[in-house]
Amino acid sequence: MKRFSLLFWFICVPLLFHSTCNSKHTVFASESEIDHMALIKFKESISSDPNGILVSWNTSTHFCNWYGITCHPTLGRVTELNLQGHRLKGYISPHIGNLSYTRRFELANNSFYGNIPLEVGRLSQLQIFDVQNNTLVGEIPLNLTHCTQLRSLYLYGNNLKGKIPTEIGLLRNIQFLNFGRNQLTGEIPSSIGNLSSITELFLNNNILKGDIPQEICDLKSLVIVALGINKLSGSFPSCLYNLSSLIRINLVENQFSGPLSPNMFHSLQNLQVLFLDNNKFSGPIPPSIANASSLSILGLSLNRFVGRIPSLGKLQDLYHLNLANNNLGYNSTNDLEFLKSLVNCTNLEILCLSYNSFGGHLPNSLGNLSTQLRKIYLGNNEIYGEIPEAIGNLVGLTLLTMFNNHVDGIIPTTFGKLTMLQVLGLLGNKLSGKIEPFIGNLSQLFHLDLRANRFEGSIPPSIGNCQMLQHLDLSLNNLTGTIPPELFNLSSLFSKFDLSRNSLSGSIPDEVGNIHNIIFLDMSNNHISGHIPLGVGKCVMLEYLFLQGNSLQGVIPSSLASLKSITVLDLSQNHLSGSIPNFLQNLSFLQYLNVSFNVLEGEVPTKGVFGNVSVLVVVNGNSKLCGGISELHLPPCPVKSEKHAKHHKFRLIVAILSVVVFLIVLSSTFAIYWSRKEGKKPSLNSSTIDQLAKVSYQSLYNGTDGFSTTNLIGCGNFSSVYKGTLELQDRVVAIKVLNLQRKGAHKSFVAECNALKNIKHRNLVQILTCCSSTDYKGQEFKALIFEYMRNGSLEQWLHPTTTSVEKQRTLSLKQRLSIMIDVASALQYLHHECEQPIIHCDLKPGNVLLDDEMIAHVSDFGIARLLSTTKGITSKQSSTLAIKGTVGYVPPEYGVGAEVSTYGDMFSFGILMLEMLTGRRPTDEMFEDGQNICNFVAISFPSKLFQILDPRLIPIEENDWNLNPDVEKCLVSPFRIGLACAMESPKERMDVVDVSRELHQIKKAFASCCAWK
Missing domain, CATH: 3.80.10.10 (Ribonuclease Inhibitor)
Structure with missing residues (x-):
């Protein structure tokens, strides 16, 4: 019996153990396959992968080795999926709910659209969910609150709507919550007070309303609270004063009102940033602010604060102070006493006191402020007296404005030391004396406004040394003498040149x-x-x-x-x-x-x-x-007699014949002369961009938050386009930054500058300025600055990326016709009305931008050509850029080596028209085996147009059309023009002049025969 037991232990038990191990292995393998299939489905939901990061997601390698995937070292289950910032486009597959071991799910800074799948709520181990800066829509799914292990939840920068779910309070482990820059509505739920672990709360840039719930003051670990740019109201919650952990408060652009507590800052000793700008706060600035010794940014502008400014000398870390647009000061001599205390603020860079009621003289102590001070705004106050010479000590100044005050005397000669100054605005004062030549030392100056003063004497020619000057206004003074010709060497001038109301x-x-x-x-x-x-x-x-x-x-x-x-x-x-x-x-x-x-x-x-x-x-x-x-x-006008008319006609004929003979002789002489000089004629490529006004790299860097991806609005072959603002201008612009590492990018920059610098039309995107400099790394930097078009591109309207937006962003037939007319008008200008005709070479929906009023503007002249002949075809020397264009819009003759021509643009325009009418891209998957959009339309033309018309243009009820019998003619004509422009033979294509004329006639016919908008 004993021997049998031993045999059992040596033989059977190992077999049992082996069987159990195999069973576990099978289970692990099965669960691993679930993750594998979930990732495959996720990949299938991605329609665009421009960086090719998903190439490694194939069967030749285990999914744990795929790019962006991290697995558990022993279980082989996915624990992290991180594909941030790779310009991926697609929707988030609901199969991600099967990645049950996932702790980190990060898809930030891509182009994912659609809803956040409800299946995310099945990820019980999820700790980080980051999908910020995409184009997701829908509401915040309630299922997200099932992920009770969440530490970080980032939904910033999408198009989410609806209310913040009250169930958000279930996320008791959350530390970082960012719902900013969406379209969330309703009130902030009181359940937010249950997030006891939260340190950073971002709900900014939404449409939230109501009061801040008192429960927010239960968040004892709160470090950052950002609720700016909403419609919140009420008073500043007094209980927040006791949250000593707070280092940053942002409540800008809301409707908060009432005074701040005098003791507000007694407990906020760790506060570093306070933004309360653009609200309705009133009363004095609390004197307890002196206790906020860590404060570095204080923004109280655009409110209703009154009284004097308390001493700020203890705020030694302060570098940004904005008190503009209030009712501060009493128009008395002591209003600016607090400036003396700012001498202790050795890090101060920005001082903004404009649009208040400050009176008194500017103290000499102003010159003792930090040498790091870059910008001083003192405009629209009641300041009087002379400008202290000590301001010349502030050698770091880039901006100084004190417009619309009562300042008198002269401009101190010490201003000549302010060689970094870019903006000087002294308009609307009582300054007198001469404008001294030292102004010419300010070589960085791009904005000089001295209007409405009492300056006399002549204009100093030295202003011509300010080669970056874009805005010059010396109007409404007592200036005499002649206008120095040196002023007209300032090719940088583009905004304003005003010498009016003087005695020149x-x-x-x-x-x-x-x-x-x-x-x-x-x-x-x-x-x-x-x-x-x-x-x-x-x-x-x-x-x-x-x-x-x-x-x-x-x-x-x-x-x-x-x-x-x-x-x-x-x-x-x-x-x-x-x-x-x-x-x-x-x-x-x-x-x-x-x-x-x-x-x-x-x-x-x-x-x-x-x-x-x-x-x-x-x-x-x-x-x-x-x-x-x-x-x-x-x-x-008097009628001329017949005899007088005949005599006048005879004299006219003689004069014309004389001129003709003279021109024949003159042209012969010139022909001989130019035939000898032919070899010395410069090519078109020698044209430079030096005459285009420029802005600094620093200005663009600041205006885009350091070229932040949150401001990225598009990418192309040679460039990236950012939304930004130009310093000192309340103007949103589009900034096209060239990728100079790409071959051909520099030529694209020169081509676009040369094409755009001398043209202007209401249907062309206006180039405002450019930048040709070096970045902060010392590398070459080039950028073009254009008008910003808020309604995006025609491409985004014709082919919206999200179904939820699709109904809202449908162009009517009337709008599409107007856009066709706008684009045709732009081409007519480029081909026939420019001094030197221009061929666009890349006309497509992505290069047609729409402004606030849905007026179309043709953009992107990176491969445009300047014509050097009068026959509509470029010479071989006209450009060194290869013709690239875009597949589907490039005319067939370019593919066999033909020179670019106006006919080529007309082909692209014809394809564009057909795309707008059918709603189908020329590269649609249905066009294969020799089929193309032209054949697709021609087969149904003219009897079956309703079968190929974009279905979004056809109402559900036929009666909704409200048409008369001429409607088919209204539809036939645009299709006919599109086909005529896209003929295979270049010379058979319609000219843009004829196209424009017919499109305008069609628009009139539409008004009478079609009742739809």
Whole structure:
């Protein structure tokens, strides 16, 4: 028996153990396969992987070795999925709910769309869930609150809607919660007080309303609370004063009101950042603020604070102080005493006190502030007295404004030491004396505004040394002498050049044409004489030209015909003679024309601006003018006798023949001369971008939060586009940063600059400025700055990425037709109205941007070509860039080596029209085996158009169309034009002029035959 027992233990027990082990192995293998299948399904839900990071997700390697995957070392189960910042596009597969061992799930900074799957709630071990900066929609799923082990929950930067679930209080282990920058509504639930472990709470940039719940004060570990940019109201919760753990409070842009407690800061000794800007807080600034010794940023602007500023000398870490737009100060001599205490704030960089009621002199102690001080805002106060010379000690200043005060005396010569100064705004004071030449030492200056003072003497030519100057305003002073020609060497000027309302004399230098990027030019109400120089016509970006109230003579020069963007033109109260030139009829953007009180004569034109009663044309005070439309109330022009007419006709014929003979001789001479000089003619590629106004890298860096991915709005072959702001301008812009590591990026930058710097049209994206510099790493940096288009691209409207937004972002047929007309108008300008025709080469929905009013603007001239012939085809020397374009929109002839031409753009436009009408991309999967979008339309044209029309344009009820029998004609014509533009043979394609004319006719027909919007 004993021997049998021993045999059992030596033989059977090991077998049993082996069987058990195999069973566990089988179980592990089965669970591992569940994770494997979940990851496969997750991969299938991703439609775009531009960085190719999922290439490793294949059967040749175990899924634990796939990129972004971390597994448990013994169980072989997925514990982490981290695919942040790889530009992935797709939806989040519900199969992730099977990754039951996952602790970290991180998909931040991608383009995931759709809802957050409810299956996330099955991940009971989940500790970090990070999907911030995507385009997710829907509500915050209640199932997320089942993940009770969550430590970090990041949903920031999506399109989530609905209320914050009250069940959020179940996440008792949560430490970091960020729901910022969504569209959440309702109130902050009181259950938030149950999050006893939370340290950082971000609910900013939503549409939350109501009071802050008192329960928030139960969060004793709270370090950061960010509730800014909502619609919250009520008073500042007094219980927050007792949360000594707080280091950052952000309540900006809400509707909080009432005073702050005088003892507010007694317990907030660790507070470093306090943002209360743009609310309705009132009363004095609490004197207890002196106890917040760790405070580095204090923002109280745009409120209703009153009284004097308490001493801030104990805030030695303070570097940003913004008290602007309040009712601080009593307009008394002691209001600025607190500035002396700021001498102890050795880290101070920004001091903003503008738009208050501060009175008194600026103390000399202002010059003893930190040498790190970069910006001082003192505008719109009641400050008087002289500017202290000690300000010259602040050698780090980049901005100094004290506009609209009562400051007198001179500009201290010590300002010449402020060589870092970029903005100097002293307008609206009582400053006197001369503008001294030391202004020319301020080589970094790009904004100089001294208007509405009492300056006298001549304008110093040294201002011409400020080669970065973009805005110059010396108007409303007592300046005399002539205009220094050096000012017109400032090719950087583009925003404003204003010398009006002085006593300047002499003539306008012809060098005025050098500032060809200028938008606003005003020399009115001086004593300027002579002719209007021909060089004004070179200022092709001009929108506003004011020359009235001078002594200008001669005729209105023909060079003004080049001012295609001019909106306001005032030449009144001069001594101009001759007739009103007919070319003014062709200035399509002109909204105001004043030529009154001159000595003009002859017949007033009747077309264009002269026949448009919606614009203002003023011609009175010219006694010899006649004709024009009846609204001008001018006498009719006398009828010439037949004999006089014949004599005049004979003289005209003789004059014409004389000119023709002269031109023949002259052209022959020039032909011989230029044939000898042919080899020395510079190519188009020699054009430079030096004349385009520039901004600094620092300005762009600051305006995009360090080129943060949260501001990234698009990527291309050679560039990334960021949403940002330009310093000192309340203007959102699009900043296109070139990826100079990509081959061809530099040529793309030059091509786009050269294409855009001299063109302007309402349907082209306006280039505002550029940057060609080095970044903080010393590497070459180039960027173009454009108008920001809030409605995105046509691509996003035609092919929305999320079904929930699809119904909201559908373009009507009327809108699509308007966009077609806008794009055609842009092409007509590029092909026929530019001084040197331009071929876009990459027309597609992604390069058509829509502004607030849904007006289309053609963008991205990175591979555009300048024509060097008059036949519509480029020469081989016209560009060194290879034609890339975009598949589906590139004309077939480019693929066999043909030169680019205007015909190529028309092919792309035809494809664009067909895409807008059908809702299908030219690269749609259905187009294969020789099929393409043109064939797809042609087969159904014209009898079955409703079968190929974008279904989003067809209402559910047929009666909703409310059409008359002509409706089919309304639909046939756009399809016909699209097909005619996309003909295979280039010369058979429609010209853009004909396209524009027909599209406008179709629009009129739509108005009468179609009732839909």
